[in-house]
Amino acid sequence: MIYGIGTDICDVRRIRASLERHGPRFAEKVLCAPELATWQARSARWPERGVRYLATRFSAKEAFSKAIGLGMVMPMTWRACEIANLESGQPTVVLHGALRDWFAARGLRCHLSMSDESDYAASFCVVETFEQNSLMSGMS
Template identity: 40%
Template sequence: MIIGIGSDLCDIRRITRSLERFGDRFTHRVFTEGERARSDRRAARAPSYARRFAAKEACAKALGTGMAQGVFWRDMEVVNLPSGRPTLRLTGGAAAQLAAITPAGHRALVHVTLTDDPPLAQAFVVIEALPE
């Protein structure tokens, strides 16, 4: 069963401005070390950061909290499976909220899809509860 759905659309130009204006202060506040390493390796850093930003916003919506109730930016990390498919690793308040919305006798599975078509980046997150 679906227990959460979230989507977000992010303007890559806004992320570009944040990177230029705030630099490491912005990236260290919002992104995990792994996300920074992956995005900083890319020639086009801003679209990579924008996709991850959109995924975090979409995940917070799917959790039903937004960026509140103990859910912080770095509690949600976009990681890639060995196949290259993106997923989200939740820790801290995000993991606690995921546990709270997952029905007893079920396990949560988080699906994420990311895309960009400059100047926009987009993410969709679906949280599914599967019987154990």
């Protein structure tokens, strides 16, 4: 059953301006350690790729926070929500600390889609309740 849906569109130019104004502190506020390492590597090779990476992560975390109904209120924090990729390249949400515990206690799972173009990054997130019994009922 759907728990919540969230969507976000982010102006990449706004993210670029924030980076120019605040430097790496802005990225350090939004990204957790593995994301920050990826951002630094992409930025070193091609700065624009780093900006778009940060914009997609920003957008995905906003969409996720809306889907769980918390916005940016504890236990939802920028760095407790990691946007990673499965081996297939599919984006996935990896949660840390109190947010991970909050999410698990409600039996939730997340589906995430992200996209970016020159000026915009967009994300769509569906969070659903994970009922193991409903999975088993279809197996008889």
